[in-house]
Amino acid sequence: MKKSIPWIIKYRPKRVEDVVNQEKAKELLIPWIKKWLSGNPPEKKGALLWGPPGVGKTSLVEAICNEYNLEKIELNASDFRRKKDIERIALVAATKRPLPPKKGRIVLLDEVDGLSPRGDEGAISAILELLEKARNPIIMTANDPWGQHLRPIRERVLMVEFKRIPKTKALPYLMKICESEGIYCEKQALAYIWEKNKGDLRACINDMQAIAEAYGKITLDLAKALVVERDRTLTPWEMLQHLFYAKYFWQAKKAVTSTDLDYDTLFLWIAENVPKQYGDDPEDLWRAMEALSRADVYYGRIKRRMNWSLLPYYFEMLGPGVALAKEKYHKRARWSYPEKITLLAKTKEQRRIREELATLLSLTQHVSKSYAKAEIIPLLKFIAQHNPQYFARLALGLRLTDEMIKFLAGKEYRTVIRIKEKLLKEMEEEAKIRAAREAKEYLERKALEVVEEEKVEKWEEKKEEKAEKVEKREKKERKREERRGGLTLLDFLNKKK
Amino acid sequence: MSSAYEMLWAEKYRPKTLDEIVDQEEIVARLKKFVEEKNVPHMLFAGPPGTGKTTAALALAHDLYGENYRQYLLELNASDERGIDVIRTKVKEFARSRTPPNVPFKIVLLDEADNMTADAQQALRRLMELYSATTRFILIANFPSKIIEPIQSRCAYFRFKPLPKDKVVERLMYICKNEGVQCEKEALEEIYELSEGDMRKAINILQAAAALGKVTVDAVYKAIGYAHPAEIREVITKALNGNFMEASKHLRKLMLEYGLSGVDVIKSIHKEIMSNNLKIDDRLRVLIADYAGEVQFRMTEGADDEIQLQAFLAKLALLGPRFKSA
Numbered sequence: 001m002k003k004s005i006p007w008i009i010k011y012r013p014k015r016v017e018d019v020v021n022q023e024k025a026k027e028l029l030i031p032w033i034k035k036w037l038s039g040n041p042p043e044k045k046g047a048l049l050w051g052p053p054g055v056g057k058t059s060l061v062e063a064i065c066n067e068y069n070l071e072k073i074e075l076n077a078s079d080f081r082r083k084k085d086i087e088r089i090a091l092v093a094a095t096k097r098p099l100p101p102k103k104g105r106i107v108l109l110d111e112v113d114g115l116s117p118r119g120d121e122g123a124i125s126a127i128l129e130l131l132e133k134a135r136n137p138i139i140m141t142a143n144d145p146w147g148q149h150l151r152p153i154r155e156r157v158l159m160v161e162f163k164r165i166p167k168t169k170a171l172p173y174l175m176k177i178c179e180s181e182g183i184y185c186e187k188q189a190l191a192y193i194w195e196k197n198k199g200d201l202r203a204c205i206n207d208m209q210a211i212a213e214a215y216g217k218i219t220l221d222l223a224k225a226l227v228v229e230r231d232r233t234l235t236p237w238e239m240l241q242h243l244f245y246a247k248y249f250w251q252a253k254k255a256v257t258s259t260d261l262d263y264d265t266l267f268l269w270i271a272e273n274v275p276k277q278y279g280d281d282p283e284d285l286w287r288a289m290e291a292l293s294r295a296d297v298y299y300g301r302i303k304r305r306m307n308w309s310l311l312p313y314y315f316e317m318l319g320p321g322v323a324l325a326k327e328k329y330h331k332r333a334r335w336s337y338p339e340k341i342t343l344l345a346k347t348k349e350q351r352r353i354r355e356e357l358a359t360l361l362s363l364t365q366h367v368s369k370s371y372a373k374a375e376i377i378p379l380l381k382f383i384a385q386h387n388p389q390y391f392a393r394l395a396l397g398l399r400l401t402d403e404m405i406k407f408l409a410g411k412e413y414r415t416v417i418r419i420k421e422k423l424l425k426e427m428e429e430e431a432k433i434r435a436a437r438e439a440k441e442y443l444e445r446k447a448l449e450v451v452e453e454e455k456v457e458k459w460e461e462k463k464e465e466k467a468e469k470v471e472k473r474e475k476k477e478r479k480r481e482e483r484r485g486g487l488t489l490l491d492f493l494n495k496k497k
Numbered sequence: 498m499s500s501a502y503e504m505l506w507a508e509k510y511r512p513k514t515l516d517e518i519v520d521q522e523e524i525v526a527r528l529k530k531f532v533e534e535k536n537v538p539h540m541l542f543a544g545p546p547g548t549g550k551t552t553a554a555l556a557l558a559h560d561l562y563g564e565n566y567r568q569y570l571l572e573l574n575a576s577d578e579r580g581i582d583v584i585r586t587k588v589k590e591f592a593r594s595r596t597p598p599n600v601p602f603k604i605v606l607l608d609e610a611d612n613m614t615a616d617a618q619q620a621l622r623r624l625m626e627l628y629s630a631t632t633r634f635i636l637i638a639n640f641p642s643k644i645i646e647p648i649q650s651r652c653a654y655f656r657f658k659p660l661p662k663d664k665v666v667e668r669l670m671y672i673c674k675n676e677g678v679q680c681e682k683e684a685l686e687e688i689y690e691l692s693e694g695d696m697r698k699a700i701n702i703l704q705a706a707a708a709l710g711k712v713t714v715d716a717v718y719k720a721i722g723y724a725h726p727a728e729i730r731e732v733i734t735k736a737l738n739g740n741f742m743e744a745s746k747h748l749r750k751l752m753l754e755y756g757l758s759g760v761d762v763i764k765s766i767h768k769e770i771m772s773n774n775l776k777i778d779d780r781l782r783v784l785i786a787d788y789a790g791e792v793q794f795r796m797t798e799g800a801d802d803e804i805q806l807q808a809f810l811a812k813l814a815l816l817g818p819r820f821k822s823a
């Protein structure tokens with residue numbers, strides 16, 4: 001069977017009227033958009049479209065962009081974490097004029113519920129800031145908008161609910177797709193598919209395509225045989241079970257697309273458990289790891305270029321690629337929660353310090369940051385471990401902060417800090433002594449000059465007349481007073497600075 | 498060792514002027530000529546690490562502009578500031594800034610230019626032409642073949658050689674004397690052998706050894722432990738023995754503890770595999786080299802370096818035992 005583009009992409013609604021059944025949502029959203037376009041922005045700068053998967057949230061936004069000739073600037077859940085991405089978007093959102101012929105812009109933050117409630121506090125506040133400054137409509141989507149961490153967002157935006165697509169609306173729509181594909185299709189089959197997918201139009205269309213591509217027609221029997229209930233999200237453990245014991249392509253793909261894990265976490269769950277499950281057979285293991293490697297490449301491209309149309313390939317490598325890597329049966333291994341997540345949380349501080357250290361070293365030692373990490377940091381660690389005394393002086397010379405010292409010196413940390421403080425104190429003392437000595441010398445020199453001056457004056461005075469003599473002496477006296485009495489050690493030091 | 502402040506010796510003993518540079522005589526002579534004439538072409542400095550490329554560029558600027566040469570020199574580390582956009586804006590800004598009093602141009606130093614993408618290099622080519630009246634570029638590369646031809650053709654080419662044994666040993670000796678550190682000549686010779694004409698590496702090892710006390714051959718051997726090739730070798734060996742789990746655990750530790758990037762690791766692995774330390778079948782070497790290259794490529798495209806390296810280890814775990822039994 002030839003490869004074709006996914007129907008959900010081919011039949012993605014082009015115009016607002018193509019989006020089925022979401023009249024209520026349109027009634028709220030369209031006037032809101034029109035306000036923006038009229039140059040009279042609404043009070044709420046953002047809208048949050050929420051509802052079950054596959055009912056037209058993203059589609060409606062795209063249709064609006066299309067119909068009103070707006071430029072769509074999109075950011076996905078996995079990008080939100082990167083502050084600079086948000087800042088970049090904020091910048092674009094703040095500048096008013098889009099490139100012609102576009103008449104305006106929409107910022108789409110898709111799947112905000114994919115933000116992790118623990119890890120990404122920064123993201124939420126960045127979004128709030130974005131909402132504050134926005135001069136273009138900010139539209140967000142979520143399946144579940146009721147998470148505690150989304151509350152500040154909920155309070156500031158227009159909430160727009162999307163409903164499941166009822167049978168009466170879904171069936172004619174699905175039938176139309178079959179017609180334009182020229183595929184024989186039984187109405188009961190569509191009803192069955194709809195039933196199983198509970199009004200998720202995307203899932204319906206995907207199931208139809210899966211059957212049609214394999215068998216060239218869609219009958220009730222085929223639907224009953226192939227469509228499995230997509231009724232609930234899987235826990236990570238269930239996902240692994242379904243994945244590792246999947247017999248067919250679609251089963252495996254379904255397993256990895258039926259969790260509510262964000263993409264990074266999902267990947268880790270699988271990547272860390274593949275070696276456990278397949279570890280007893282190097283060939284199966286290798287094939288599965290290769291599939292993961294490919295999946296990661298797609299994921300990198302998706303993230304880097306925001307090319308979300310590659311997402312299906314990612315899931316296909318991650319799911320079927322891994323599941324069908326096995327040639328023999330493996331009994332269920334002891335799977336576990338991804339260790340890396342805990343490790344990364346634990347080492348976050350450490351990584352930040354290392355990064356700062358590498359930046360500092362790359363600037364002062366004229367090397368790249370990666371060289372600093374690979375060569376110089378280990379060198380410093382070595383010295384800290386074997387000669388804390390010496391390391392303390394290096395720390396001073398390199399202007400390392402205390403946390404950098406702690407990072408490098410590990411258990412020698414206290415020793416190093418103690419020595420460093422001692423050195424600093426010694427230097428301070430030394431500087432004080434030196435300054436005092438210099439000040440003393442200076443004053444002595446000055447005093448000597450004054451004596452000399454007096455001698456000259458006396459000699460001159462003799463030659464002058466008495467009346468003048470008295471007057472002049474008084475003047476000199478005053479001058480001398482100023483010069484001598486006014487000059488304290490403090491003044492001197494201040495002058496030196 | 499009088500001051501309380503200590504520096505890293507590689508930097509402390511970086512020659513300030515062209516005259517102080519060890520060896521590389523022809524290059525130094527040509528550069529001095531440029532200084533005399535107060536005219537510098539675009540230049541490409543190529544050669545192995547730690548042979549004086551960056552040093553020569555800084556010293557040239559020093560000799561041209563005097564002590565305050567920093568303000569007339571823009572130093573960009575290409576491997577850190579990847580994007581051409583960064584380079585473009587920085588260069589533009591710099592080109593507009595104050596010109597030096599006696600010299601009609603400023604210098605942009607692009608260190609590790611071979612790490613720039615071909616795209617970035619193409620854009621650089623335009624910059625070099627656009628600003629050539631007021632700005633001269635010095636590009637530094639370990640692998641000059643990674644510099645695209647049109648850039649090579651715009652540059653005077655200087656090839657730095659690995660430093661010869663006697664010069665390195667002499668320099669190390671000089672440093673020891675200056676630092677009041679006791680050393681054995683054999684130890685310094687050993688340092689040379691371990692650093693293969695890379696003066697920075699040599700000085701780093703020397704300083705690590707000196708931190709242990711007297712610089713003896715034993716101290717040197719202990720000191721080279723600061724770098725991690727030994728651990729990389731363990732990872733490879735474990736994988737080749739078919740022990741994927743252990744290998745990948747160790748790998749994770751290396752990456753998290755040392756903060757090595759995936760590319761750092763695969764490069765070290767590659768080096769290790771190509772060295773004679775690892776006794777493996779040459780046919781296996783070929784297969785591994787090919788796959789290491791593939792993995793490095795995938796890392797530039799992918800999202801998670803670690804998974805790419807793990808896939809690599811899985812391959813080793815598959816191939817290693819096969820070649821052992823054959």
Ligand SMILES: Nc1ncnc2c1ncn2[C@@H]1O[C@H](COP(=O)(O)OP(=O)(O)OP(=O)(O)O)[C@@H](O)[C@H]1O
Nearest residue numbers: 008011012019020053054055056057058059201202
């Ligand atoms: N209301 C609808 N009208 C027409 N087509 C729809 C509708 N809902 C979904 N579809 C079809 O399903 C596909 C996916 O829909 P869409 O991307 O809009 O879902 P969503 O609501 O954003 O889901 P999720 O919450 O999972 O992101 C569309 O490309 C389209 O083919």
Ligand SMILES: Nc1ncnc2c1ncn2[C@@H]1O[C@H](COP(=O)(O)OP(=O)(O)OP(=O)(O)O)[C@@H](O)[C@H]1O
Nearest residue numbers: 507510511518519546547548549550551552696697
């Ligand atoms: N020719 C040399 N003469 C004296 N010292 C040198 C010479 N080459 C290198 N060094 C020493 O090694 C250190 C690093 O040298 P430099 O930064 O010039 O290396 P590089 O050739 O730029 O290496 P890389 O390719 O790793 O950037 C210098 O600070 C200096 O201490």
Ligand SMILES: [Mg+2]
Nearest residue numbers: 057058110141
């Ligand atoms: Mg969506």
Ligand SMILES: [Mg+2]
Nearest residue numbers: 366550551608
């Ligand atoms: Mg250099």
